[in-house]
Structure formats: C-alpha cells, structure tokens
Amino acid sequence: GAGVSQSPRYKVAKRGQDVALRCDPISGHVSLFWYQQALGQGPEFLTYFQNEAQLDKSGLPSDRFFAERPEGSVSTLKIQRTQQEDSAVYLCASSLLQRELSGANVLTFGAGSRLTVL
Amino acid sequence: DAKTTQPNSMESNEEEPVHLPCNHSTISGTDYIHWYRQLPSQGPEYVIHGLTSNVNNRMASLAIAEDRKSSTLILHRATLRDAAVYYCILRDVDFGNEKLTFGTGTRLTIIP
Numbered sequence: 001g002a003g004v005s006q007s008p009r010y011k012v013a014k015r016g017q018d019v020a021l022r023c024d025p026i027s028g029h030v031s032l033f034w035y036q037q038a039l040g041q042g043p044e045f046l047t048y049f050q051n052e053a054q055l056d057k058s059g060l061p062s063d064r065f066f067a068e069r070p071e072g073s074v075s076t077l078k079i080q081r082t083q084q085e086d087s088a089v090y091l092c093a094s095s096l097l098q099r100e101l102s103g104a105n106v107l108t109f110g111a112g113s114r115l116t117v118l
Numbered sequence: 119d120a121k122t123t124q125p126n127s128m129e130s131n132e133e134e135p136v137h138l139p140c141n142h143s144t145i146s147g148t149d150y151i152h153w154y155r156q157l158p159s160q161g162p163e164y165v166i167h168g169l170t171s172n173v174n175n176r177m178a179s180l181a182i183a184e185d186r187k188s189s190t191l192i193l194h195r196a197t198l199r200d201a202a203v204y205y206c207i208l209r210d211v212d213f214g215n216e217k218l219t220f221g222t223g224t225r226l227t228i229i230p
Contacts, residue, residue, distance in 0.1 A: 109161030
C-alpha cells in the first residue's frame with residue numbers, strides 16, 4: 001500500500017492479557033519506529049529498527065514490552081501482562097535511510113493502534 | 119536532541135495566515151528543523167523541514183532566523199482542516215538512529 005498500515009485500529013484487553021500490534025511499513029523503507037502516545041501528550045519513542053536489527057530499544061518502558069521485525073519489513077509490538085497504564089495509542093512510522101541526508105529523513109506514520117486496558 | 123519551546127495553543131481565523139513560533143536556542147550547527155502536525159485521531163504527518171534557508175512547499179513555509187535560534191511555520195491561508203497539534207522538532211545527523219523526539223506541540227484552533 002501507499003502508506004503505513006497498523007492493525008488492529010482498536011484493541012480492548014483485560015488487565016493481565018497479552019496483546020500484539022502489527023505494523024506494515026511502506027515497501028522499501030529501511031527504518032521503522034514505534035511510539036507510544038498517551039492522551040493529551042506528544043508521541044514518546046519506544047524502539048527503532050534498521051531492517052531486522054533493533055538498534056535502539058531505550059524507550060521500552062519495561063521488559064513486558066517486546067518488538068520484533070524478523071524479515072526487515074513487518075513489525076510486531078508485543079505487550080505481555082498488560083496493565084492499565086499501558087492504555088495509549090501505539091504509533092508506527094517508517095522512513096527511507098539516506099545516509100547522506102540523515103538529518104533530513106522524513107518519517108511516515110500510520111494511524112495508530114488504540115489500546116485500552118480494563 | 120536539543121529542545122524546542124512552543125506555545126501550548128493558538129487560535130486563528132479561517133482564511134487568514136497563521137504564524138506558529140518555535141524557539142530552539144540550543145540548536146547545533148547540524149540540527150535540521152522539522153515540523154510535523156497531528157490531526158485528530160491520526161498519526162503525525164510531515165509538514166516541512168529546513169536547515170538554514172527559508173523553505174516553501176505546497177503545505178506551508180518555514181522561516182528560519184539568521185542565528186537559527188528560532189523558526190516560524192507559516193500557513194498562508196488557514197482552513198478548518200488545518201486544526202491540529204503542530205510539533206517543532208530538531209533532528210541531528212545520526213546514522214545509527216533516525217528517531218524524532220516530540221514535545222507537547224502547539225494546538226492550533228481555527229475559528230470559522
């Protein structure tokens with residue numbers, strides 16, 4: 001497709017359940033990002049991939065959060081034993097990696113997956 | 119990444135120009151200035167970016183101060199569809215991590 005696709009758009013989970021959120025980036029985009037956005041706040045960085053390599057996971061809030069991108073395209077963000085504080089919109093973004101223009105690279109975001117933990 | 123400061127909110131009348139300010143007094147020589155906006159219930163979308171010179175595209179213009187310590191996003195003729203949160207972000211060259219660091223942005227309200 002032309003844009004970044006995320007599924008599901010909405011997910012309701014009971015506290016303690018595991019959830020998996022999927023991201024289909026733009027074809028050919030090397031870089032992939034996950035962000036978490038709480039209500040009324042700006043997006044907060046979670047993790048970053050170049051192809052299948054997870055180069056930065058410094059924003060993952062706990063070891064209950066896990067992300068993977070095994071073939072360098074589709075990515076999954078998994079949250080184990082969900083807690084109420086995990087309720088947020090999870091945004092995925094992708095971009096080309098143009099080393100000579102690194103500071104100018106543009107991110108394309110998906111519409112997000114809204115997670116509500118009851 | 120160096121920090122930016124934006125007003126929390128602004129209002130503008132429809133069909134009038136809008137000037138959204140951003141202060142970045144600690145900007146480094148290699149920082150690009152990026153603007154993204156987020157419409158309700160959508161992910162952020164790219165608006166414009168620049169390094170030193172003013173920039174124009176079909177969405178907006180970016181005016182960068184000569185000392186680069188501030189910039190202004192200009193929407194030439196605001197419409198109701200421009201109501202969104204606008205984020206000003208500095209981005210350094212980092213081949214190992216292309217991430218953007220968002221602040222809280224400016225919530226722009228357009229008055230019909």
